[in-house]
Amino acid sequence: MRAFNGLLKKDLNLMKFWWMVWLVFMFLGMIGVYALSVYSSEPSIIVPFLMTIAAFQVFLAPLSVLTVLNIEGKTQLWLYNPQSSIKLLLSKISSAAIIQLIAQIFVSLYALFVMKVLLNNGLIDSFNGFMPFKNGFLMQLGIFGASMYISIWCIFLWSVYHSLGKYPTIRSFRWIAVILVCFAYNALEVLLTKTRLFKNELFSFGVSINIAPRMSYQEQNGWAILQTDAHIPIMTICLYIVLSLIFFLLASWLLDRKVEV
Template identity: 80%
Template sequence: MRAFIGLLKKDLSLMKFWYFVWLTFMFIGMIGVYALSVYTSEPSITVPFLVTMAGFHVFLAPLSLLTVLNIEGKTQLWLYNPQSSFKLLLSKISSAAIIQLIAQTFISLYAFFIMKVLLDNGLIDSFSNFLPFKQGFLMQLGIFGTSMYISIWVIFLWTVYHSLGKYPAIRNFRWLGVILVWFAYNVLEVLFTKTKLFKNELFSFGVNVNIAPKMNYKMEDGWNILYTDANIPIVTIGLYIILSIIFFLFASWLLDRKVEV
């Protein structure tokens, strides 16, 4: 455990530069949009920015993870680390998850600030009228889950790319191999969705949640977030979680081969 914590601290240290850059631009955007809303006396214009910024956060963890992987790929530090590839990659995905959670916490605090501004200006009656806790929590959970899923794909495709480097004949065309892997997966996924097995009631099982956000603008009220029912496919999400675990374990196996980067 102590060794893993050491790896975690090292990965967080490598990620912190771009993370602070991300936070800096985020805070500049927050301040800029709020200043504009005060100048134009239109407090509701902060709402589209809030929704857009929250959506962009799905890329924070994957980009941070890719940065660390590229740094270690260039230095080949992981080749000489006594820890297993599983622990090395687990520490990186854990570090990415930590900074993702911290960033989404800042987004949540900014959302409370925006709601307070809207409440003071009489544009909403209460916090729950604008963003109920359930909807807010599920949206944040969706952003986090999507970000982690993309991060697993980053790890997997990165290891595929570098594992192909051991073959001189295709070393300069490794990017094509990555594209083919991604394309093949998507083709198989589409074919699977057309099978009778996928159309079974088991895969269609889900729960309807009033969570799907939709922006709405009215001259007298400004911007508002409306919610519509969205089906959450429980079994399908579980399948994606299983696939993510498989891709992660396969990436660890590839890294254990000590391929040159």
């Protein structure tokens, strides 16, 4: 456990710079958009900005993981690390997850500020009128899950790319292999969704919740906040969790083969 904590601390330090840059830009954007809303007397324009930065949080963890992988890729530190590849990669995923959670908490606090502004201006009757706590939590959970899924894909594709570096004949064309892997996976996914198995009610089972307000402009009333329902397929989410585990183990297996850069 002490060794893993050491890996976790190291990866967090490597991610810290870009994470701080990310937060600073978000904070400056929040101030700028709020100032614009006050200047234009349109308090509702801060809602699209809130939803935009919330959506962009999906890319924070993947970018953090790629940053660390590229740094270690240049030094080939994993070649000389006695820890297992699973621990090495799990440390990176864990570090990215911590950073992701902190950033999403920061966005959630901003969402409370946005709702307070809307409430003070009479655009909503209560916080629940904008987004109930349960729906907000599910939206943040969805963003976190998508971010972790993309992060694992980044690790897997990075491992595929660098594992081909030991073959001189295809070393210069490794990026084509990465594209082919993505294309083959997407093609297989499309084919499977058309099969009778995936059209079964089991895979369509889910819940419909209001997870994202949207803006609508009306000539008489100006900008208005509307609610959007989304269908959440439970079994499909479970399937993606299993796929994430498979891709993570495949990446660990490739790393055990001492990939070269």
